[in-house]
Structures are given as C-alpha cells and as structure tokens.
Amino acid sequence: MNKQRIIFGGAVILAVSLVAALVVALVLFSIGASPLETYKTILMGPLSDVFGVTEVLVRAVPLLLVGLGIAISFRSGILNIGAEGQIQMGVLASTAVALALPGLPKGILLPLVLLAGALGGALWGGIAGWLRARLQVNEILSTVMLNYIAVQVHTFFLRGPMLDPNELETGSGTPQSMRLPEAAIMDYIVPGTRLHTGLILALVAALLVYVLLWKTTLGYRMRAAGAGAKAARYAGIPVERYLVIAMLLAGGFAGLAGAVEVTGVHHRAIEGISSGYGFAGIVVALFGMLHPGGIIPSSIFFGILLIGADMTQRSAGVPANMVLVLQGVIILAIVSAQSFLRNSYAQARLFRWWSGFKPKKGAQP
Amino acid sequence: MNPGVMTFNVLCLAVPFSVAILLAALGENFNQRAGVFNLGCDGIMCMGAFVGFMLPYFLKAGPMAPYGNLLGLAGALGVGAALGLLFALVTVTFGASQGIAGIGLQMLGWGLSGTLFRHFVGGVTGVEGILAMPIPWLSRIPFLGGVFFNHNPMAYVAFLLVPASWFLLYKTPWGLKVRAVGTHPRAADTMGINVVRTRYQALMLGGAMAGLAGAYLSLAQAKMFSDDLVAGRGFIAVALVYFGRWSPLGILGGALLFSIAQSFQLSMQVWGIKFPYEFAVMLPYVLVIVVLALARKARQLGPTDLGKPYNREMRF
Numbered sequence: 001m002n003k004q005r006i007i008f009g010g011a012v013i014l015a016v017s018l019v020a021a022l023v024v025a026l027v028l029f030s031i032g033a034s035p036l037e038t039y040k041t042i043l044m045g046p047l048s049d050v051f052g053v054t055e056v057l058v059r060a061v062p063l064l065l066v067g068l069g070i071a072i073s074f075r076s077g078i079l080n081i082g083a084e085g086q087i088q089m090g091v092l093a094s095t096a097v098a099l100a101l102p103g104l105p106k107g108i109l110l111p112l113v114l115l116a117g118a119l120g121g122a123l124w125g126g127i128a129g130w131l132r133a134r135l136q137v138n139e140i141l142s143t144v145m146l147n148y149i150a151v152q153v154h155t156f157f158l159r160g161p162m163l164d165p166n167e168l169e170t171g172s173g174t175p176q177s178m179r180l181p182e183a184a185i186m187d188y189i190v191p192g193t194r195l196h197t198g199l200i201l202a203l204v205a206a207l208l209v210y211v212l213l214w215k216t217t218l219g220y221r222m223r224a225a226g227a228g229a230k231a232a233r234y235a236g237i238p239v240e241r242y243l244v245i246a247m248l249l250a251g252g253f254a255g256l257a258g259a260v261e262v263t264g265v266h267h268r269a270i271e272g273i274s275s276g277y278g279f280a281g282i283v284v285a286l287f288g289m290l291h292p293g294g295i296i297p298s299s300i301f302f303g304i305l306l307i308g309a310d311m312t313q314r315s316a317g318v319p320a321n322m323v324l325v326l327q328g329v330i331i332l333a334i335v336s337a338q339s340f341l342r343n344s345y346a347q348a349r350l351f352r353w354w355s356g357f358k359p360k361k362g363a364q365p
Numbered sequence: 366m367n368p369g370v371m372t373f374n375v376l377c378l379a380v381p382f383s384v385a386i387l388l389a390a391l392g393e394n395f396n397q398r399a400g401v402f403n404l405g406c407d408g409i410m411c412m413g414a415f416v417g418f419m420l421p422y423f424l425k426a427g428p429m430a431p432y433g434n435l436l437g438l439a440g441a442l443g444v445g446a447a448l449g450l451l452f453a454l455v456t457v458t459f460g461a462s463q464g465i466a467g468i469g470l471q472m473l474g475w476g477l478s479g480t481l482f483r484h485f486v487g488g489v490t491g492v493e494g495i496l497a498m499p500i501p502w503l504s505r506i507p508f509l510g511g512v513f514f515n516h517n518p519m520a521y522v523a524f525l526l527v528p529a530s531w532f533l534l535y536k537t538p539w540g541l542k543v544r545a546v547g548t549h550p551r552a553a554d555t556m557g558i559n560v561v562r563t564r565y566q567a568l569m570l571g572g573a574m575a576g577l578a579g580a581y582l583s584l585a586q587a588k589m590f591s592d593d594l595v596a597g598r599g600f601i602a603v604a605l606v607y608f609g610r611w612s613p614l615g616i617l618g619g620a621l622l623f624s625i626a627q628s629f630q631l632s633m634q635v636w637g638i639k640f641p642y643e644f645a646v647m648l649p650y651v652l653v654i655v656v657l658a659l660a661r662k663a664r665q666l667g668p669t670d671l672g673k674p675y676n677r678e679m680r681f
Contacts, residue, residue, distance in 0.1 A: 027477065031484040079464045135658040138607070140404060140464050142657065144600045145650045156643035279472060286465070319483040321592070324476025328408070331469025332451075335461035343460055343676065 009289045012341060016287075016333040023329045024322070033318045041315060042308030052307065054193035058265060060303035062087070062257040064202045066281030067299055068209045069125075069253025071290040075213060076246035077226030077239075082128055082143025083254040084278025085150030086121035090255025092157055093120025094262050095177050095269040098184035099162075106183040113184045114201075114259045121255015122248045124150060129247025133240035139247070147278070158271055177269040186264040196264035205253070206292040213292075222246050254278065276324075280306070283327045286334050371632070376512045378628035379621065381586060384516075384523045385410070385578045387620040389602035391523075391530050391613060392574025396449075397606055398534060399567035400547035400670040401456055404467025406575045407599025408474020409448045413441035413579025415478035418590040419485065421492045434495050438580050445576020446569040448474060453568040457561055460674035471599070479592045486590070494588035495519060517585040519577075524617075526574075531613040543567050547668030550675040560675050575599065597650075604653045610666045619656070626652050 025035035046052040066083045073080035094117030101109060128146060131137035158175040167173055186196040213219035224232040225239040226246075233239050261273055284302050288294030305323055313320040389406055396403040420440050421433030429436070448470065455466045495517055503514040534540040542563045545553035550560045582598070583590045601623065609615030630645045 027480065031481065074465075081468055131654070131658060137654065137657045140468070141600060141604050141607075142654055144597065145604075145653050148597055148650045149647045152643040152647040156641055159643075160641070279468075282465075282468065317484075319480045321476045321479035321483065324472050325480060326476075328469045328471070328473025328476055331472065332455050332461075332466055335466050335469065336455045336459040339461045339674070340459040 008341065009294070012289075012334065012337045013287065015337045016330060019333040019337075020326060020329045024326050027322070027325055028318065031318070033312075033316055038312050038316060038318055041312045042305060045311040045315075046304050046307040050190070051193055054190055054195040056300060056303040056307055057199055058194050058196070058303075059306050060299040061196075061198045061202045061264070062261055062277045063281055063284045063302050064295060064299035065205060065253050065257035065260065066277055067284035067288060067295045068205055068292060069250035069257075070281050070285040071288070071292070071295060072209065072213065072222070072253070073125075073246045073250035074285060074290050075226050076222040076242060077229060078129065078132060078243050078246050078250075079140050080125060080128070080143055080247060080250045081140050081282065082125060082146045082150075082278070083250070083257075083281050084274050084276070085143070085147040086124045086251040086254035087258035087261070087274040087278055088150045088154040089124040089251075090117035090121040090258030091262050091269050091273050092154060092162075093117055093255065094259035095162065095180070098180045098263070099178055102181040102183070104183060109181070109183045110186070110263065113180075113263060114256060117259020117262070118252040118256040121258060122252035125247045125249075125251015125254065126244060129244040129251075132247070133243045155271065158269060162269065164268075175271050179268045180263065184263055185267055186260075194265060196260075198260040198264040201260065203296070205256070206296055210292040218242075218245070254281070257281075280323075280327060283330050286331060371636075373508060373511065375625060375628050375632050377515070378631065379624040380512060380516055381520060382624035382627050383620040384520045385581050385586065386598050386602045386605060386623065387617060388523050388526065388578035388581060389575045389599055390605040390609065390616045390620060391526055392445075392571035392578070393602050393606050394530065394571075394609070394611060394613065394616060395534075395543060395567045395574075396571040397671055398547045398611060398668055399543045399564045400550060400668050400673065400675070401453075401564055401568055402463045402467065402603075402672045403449075403452055403470075403568065403571060404464060404600070404603060405448065405452050405470025405474065406467075406571075406602055407595060407597060408471035409445050409572050409575040410579035410582070410595045410599045411474040411478040412444050412448060413576030414583035414594055415482055415579070415590055416444045416576070417441040417580025418492060418583040419481075421494070421584070422486065422490065425492070433492075434584060437584055438577065441576040441580035442573045443576070445579070446573040448576070449569040449572020450565070452572065453565045456674065457564045457568070460676060463672050463674075475592075475595075478590075482590055482592070489589060489591065491589045492584070494583075495585045517581075519581045519585050523581070527613045527617045534613070539563075539566075544668070546675070547670055550670055554675075554677060560677075564675075575602075578602070601649070601653055604657055607667070608656045608660050610660070611668065623649060623652065 028035040028038050046056050066087070070080055070083060094113045097116035098109065098113045101112070124146060128139050128142045131142050132139040155175065158177060162177045164176055164178045167176065186198055189195045189197060189199065213223060221237050222242045222245065224235070224237055225242045229239045257277060258274065262269055266273060280302055284298050285295060287301070288298035305326065309320045309323040312318045389410055393403060393406050417437040417440065420437040424430055424433040424436065452466065452470055455461050456463050497516060498518045500514040504510045506514070534544065542553070542558050545558055546560045546563045554560050579595060582594055587594055605616055605619040605623065608619040627649050630648050633640060633645060634642065
C-alpha cells in the first residue's frame with residue numbers, strides 16, 4: 001500500500017515537472033531567452049560553489065517551515081493561503097520581544113524570541129481558523145484579506161513605533177527596526193556564509209510534524225477531519241475544533257519562519273522580509289506531497305529555483321517573476337495530475353478525445 | 366467644506382472605483398452559479414490589465430493607433446476567456462480542487478503579466494487610454510449628473526451589464542442551464558443538459574469579464590500598468606459574490622458599498638483627518654472579512670454544488 005502511494009506520488013511529480021518545464025520553456029522562448037540555457041543557469045548555477053549551496057539552504061529553511069505548516073492545514077481540510085501575513089506577524093512579535101528584553105542570556109532569550117514569533121503567526125492564522133469554524137467564513141478569502149492587512153500592520157510598526165531611532169537621526173529613514181541584541185541572534189553553521197542554526201531547527205520541526213500527524217491521536221483526528229468532515233463528525237470528532245488547531249499550528253510554523261528570518265538572516269525586522277515565502281510555501285508543500293519526507297527535498301529544490309532565478313535575472317535578463325509563473329503552473333499541474341490519476345472517468349474521456357473517437361454528439365466539451 | 370460637497374466628492378470617486386470589482390464579480394457570479402469557485406479571478410484580471418495596456422501601447426505610433434483601445438479591450442476579453450478555459454480544463458475535466466487551483470491560476474496570471482511587462486516595457490509608461498465621456502444632458506443634472514453620468518464609457522457598460530447578466534441568468538434558457546448545473550448537476554445531466562459544456566461556457570464568460578475588469582484598471586482608471594495594479598481586487602470580487610447573495614443586483618450594492626468605503630478612506634487623507642495611513646488602507650480588506658462573517662446566513666441561497674467537481678460516473 002505504502003509502496004503504491006510512493007509510486008503514485010512519483011508519477012504525479014514527474015508528470016508535473018514535465019508539464020511545468022514545457023510551459024515555462026514556452027514563456028521563456030516568447031521573451032527571447034533560450035529555455036535550455038536558462039534552465040541550466042537556474043538549476044546548476046546555485047550549486048557551483050559552497051557559498052551557493054549554503055545560500056540555497058538559507059532559502060530552504062523558511063520554505064521548509066512554511067511548507068510544514070501548510071501541509072498540516074491542507075491535511076486537516078483547511079486551505080491556508082495566509083502564510084505571507086503570518087510570517088510578517090511572526091517577524092513583528094519576535095522582534096518586539098527581542099528588543100524589549102535585551103539583557104537576558106542567549107539560552108533564554110533566543111527560544112523566547114522564536115516562541116514569540118510562532119505565537120504571533122499562530123494568532124494571525126487562528127483568526128482565520130476561528131472565522132471558519134464559528135462563522136463559516138471561507139478560509140481562502142479570509143487568509144488572503146489577512147495578508148493584505150498584515151502588510152499594512154507590518155509597515156505601520158516599522159515606520160512608526162518600531163522604527164530604528166538611528167534611522168530618524170542620521171540614516172535615510174529606511175523603515176526597519178533596531179538591530180537585535182547579540183543574545184537573540186542565531187549562530188552560523190558554516191563560518192563565512194549566512195547558513196545559520198535555523199536549518200537544524202527546521203529539520204527537527206519536520207520530524208516533529210511527521211510524529212504529530214502520523215503517530216499521535218491529535219494528528220489522526222486532524223487528518224480524519226480533513227479526509228472527510230462528515231464521517232469524522234459522525235465518529236465523534238469535533239471537526240471545527242481541529243480546524244482551529246490546524247490553523248493555529250500552520251500560522252505558528254509560518255510565524256516561526258518569520259522569527260528565524262529575523263534572528264538568523266537579517267538580524268532586524270525589515271520591509272518585504274517575507275519575500276513571497278508564504279506563497280512559495282504552498283507550492284513546496286504540494287510538491288512534497290504534503291508529507292515532511294517530501295517537503296524537505298522539495299524546499300531545497302525551490303531554494304535552488306529562487307537563487308537560480310535571481311542569477312538568471314542578473315546574467316540573462318530573464319525577470320525573476322518567472323518563478324511565480326513556474327509556481328503557478330506547478331500548482332495547476334499538480335492538482336490536475338492528482339485528481340486525474342485518481343479519476344478513471346476523466347482518463348477514459350481524455351483518451352476518447354485523443355484518439356478522435358466520438359461515441360455520440362455532445363459527449364464532450 | 367460643507368457636508369453636501371463632501372458627500373458629492375466621495376460618491377463621485379466611488380463610482381469609478383466600483384467598476385473593476387463590479388465587472389469581475391458579475392463574471393465570477395456566472396462561474397459560481399455554474400458551481401465553480403474561481404479564485405484565479407485576480408490572476409485573470411492581471412493578464413487582462415496587461416494585454417489591455419500592451420496593445421494600445423505597441424500600436425501607439427502605427428497606423429492602427431485609433432483602434433488601439435478597442436483592440437486592447439478585445440485582447441483582454443480574449444485572454445480572460447482563454448484563462449477561463451484553462452481553469453475549466455483543470456477543474457471541470459480533471460476535477461482538481463478548485464481552491465488550490467485558483468491560487469495557482471492567480472500566481473500564474475500575476476507572474477506572467479509581471480514577467481512579460483518587465484521584458485517588453487520595463488519602466489513606468491502611460492497610455493492615453495479610454496477617456497471619460499460625460500453623457501450630454503444627463504451629466505448636467507445637479508448632484509446625480511456628476512455622480513452617475515460623468516464617467517468613463519466602460520463604467521456605463523459595467524452598470525448596463527448588471528441588468529444584462531440578471532436577464533441572462535434568469536430569463537434565458539442558457540441561464541437556467543447555468544443555475545441548474547451549479548445546483549444539482551446530476552439532475553441537470555439527467556435532463557439532457559451538458560454539465561461539462563455549460564461549466565466551460567460559464568467559466569469562459571466569467572474569465573472574459575474578469576479580463577475586461579483588468580483592462581478597465583489599466584486603460585481607463587490608471588492609464589498605466591504595474592505588477593501591483595490589481596492589488597487583490599479579484600479576491601474582493603469573489604467575496605462580493607458571497608455578499609451579493611449570487612444576484613447581480615446584490616453584487617452591484619456590494620460593489621458600491623465597498624467603493625464608498627475606499628473613496629471615503631482616500632477622501633479622509635485629502636481632508637487631512639489625522640488617522641494612520643496604513644490603517645486607512647487596510648479598511649476595505651477588514652470590511653470584506655466583516656461582510657463575509659455577516660453574510661453566512663446567505664450561504665443557503667447560493668448554488669448548492671459550489672466547489673464540487675462533477676463526475677458523471679460516480680456512484681452514490
């Protein structure tokens with residue numbers, strides 16, 4: 001059974017990669033770039049030296065954390081599109097705690113800061129979960145709206161209450177917070193690069209999510225609520241409660257990703273810190289088949305794509321928005337492939353259409 | 366300033382704001398009435414805005430210049446319908462999860478319009494666009510004339526599309542088919558209605574209208590294009606359909622309410638009322654969430670099979 005599922009997953013991923021590569025090649029061709037050259041730069045460029053590899057991992061850390069949260073929510077039957085906003089709330093909460101308690105030793109402050117980030121994100125995600133559970137507000141719409149709101153809250157704090165006083169006095173007024181105290185900054189794993197201990201944290205988180213979803217009662221109930229809400233309710237599972245829990249966890253992981261970005265990479269809160277990780281995390285989670293074992297390699301793969309896209313923008317002038325196109329196509333292809341490979345009716349119909357055989361008039365669109 | 370003038374200013378600003386979300390929401394209404402929840406509306410609007418801008422921009426100097434705007438609108442309709450077709454393929458034929466697929470389409474449209482724009486144009490440039498056309502006589506009516514009859518021709522088209530889409534939905538055989546496949550596709554199928562074809566048609570029509578909404582933004586409202594021109598208006602349009610209880614008239618009311626909130630927020634800044642700018646900008650988005658929370662009772666009025674892929678061979 002498990003082997004079958006892995007083969008199924010592999011077939012989906014293969015088909016999706018092929019379709020996505022072809023569609024994007026078409027777009028690249030139309031803007032006058034060589035698809036093969038571009039792909040080579042994107043995939044090989046980042047891996048050509050040690051620094052590149054560490055940069056890929058630096059990008060993979062937030063993607064992995066966000067992807068884990070999204071996997072929890074999708075498995076529980078609630079579609080969290082709001083990671084982008086939850087990251088920003090995590091950034092604000094963790095920065096606020098780090099700046100408010102500068103005197104604490106590292107062993108206490110750093111965990112506290114990370115926890116604050118997770119709580120900030122969980123709160124933001126929890127709003128959408130509660131709205132869905134109590135007021136039946138569509139979670140996709142509410143999380144999208146919460147993203148737009150979060151951007152404004154983030155900007156408000158960075159331009160107002162949390163603005164670095166030095167920026168006002170001597171700087172250019174760049175909206176950013178003060179630098180965090182040393183005790184709230186993560187150590188580097190490889191000296192001379194930006195690879196920080198957040199990587200270990202993210203890998204441990206992946207293991208914990210696996211245990212949570214497949215080895216605990218809570219995880220079982222969340223997955224049951226996602227697989228069939230009616231059946232789960234019939235079995236006595238309070239589905240609404242698990243929806244809220246799933247959104248709290250999903251938001252928590254996104255918030256944690258924000259806190260890791262602050263403590264590991266930027267060492268202060270800046271504008272645009274989430275830089276699309278919230279949306280990319282959705283693709284990472286789907287590409288990893290919503291399983292931690294798949295999300296780890298998938299986050300590294302998308303880390304390569306993000307770095308590679310920056311490189312092609314510089315070397316070949318292909319706009320880095322290209323990654324968004326790729327992500328969109330991958331999502332469309334992945335959900336199509338998943339349901340198509342499960343749906344023998346659609347397969348038969350497509351086959352009939354392909355072979356030009358028409359049983360009767362109007363049998364197909 | 367006296368309150369009469371203030372109200373007048375807010376309303377005059379609100380009507381142009383409402384056009385894009387009204388057009389997109391009327392289109393989305395056809396999608397949802399047919400049972401497909403199209404969150405990709407936002408991405409389609411991005412592509413519509415891009416194509417609507419590009420054609421007149423490229424034809425500016427050539428012999429086709431006088432037709433640039435018309436061709437831009439036609440192109441936006443076409444690209445919208447094409448993306449609607451793509452979404453139909455994914456959600457109707459393959460039966461994919463509509464919520465996630467919609468986000469995919471949104472990313473695709475957003476990313477593609479940005480990529481092509483950066484490659485072909487690069488910087489900020491304007492087009493002449495479609496100019497305002499006050500209706501003779503009517504625009505000179507005190508107060509009402511300024512609010513309703515002193516706008517872009519596309520605004521009049523959008524408002525005329527409200528009764529038109531009501532007529533199409535409730536008074537034509539095709540409208541009955543659309544409502545049937547969204548409410549009880551199996552019964553419709555039994556009665557000989559082609560569920561798949563009807564959903565394809567509804568999605569293409571909805572996509573074309575979303576494309577037109579995008580073109581309004583780039584050609585008539587902003588007269589330029591940028592990555593963040595659409596700024597989530599497609600999602601607002603989807604929310605308006607819920608708020609308007611799946612009826613064109615309700616959607617019109619929602620669109621006007623929403624735009625009044627938006628123009629009020631802008632006017633407050635002009636009047637110099639002390640209020641943090643960021644909170645004023647987030648006001649419309651907060652309003653959408655509140656409205657969705659209040660509209661939950663209306664869910665029963667909506668198409669009952671919304672969001673469910675139809676599989677003819679599925680056993681009960």
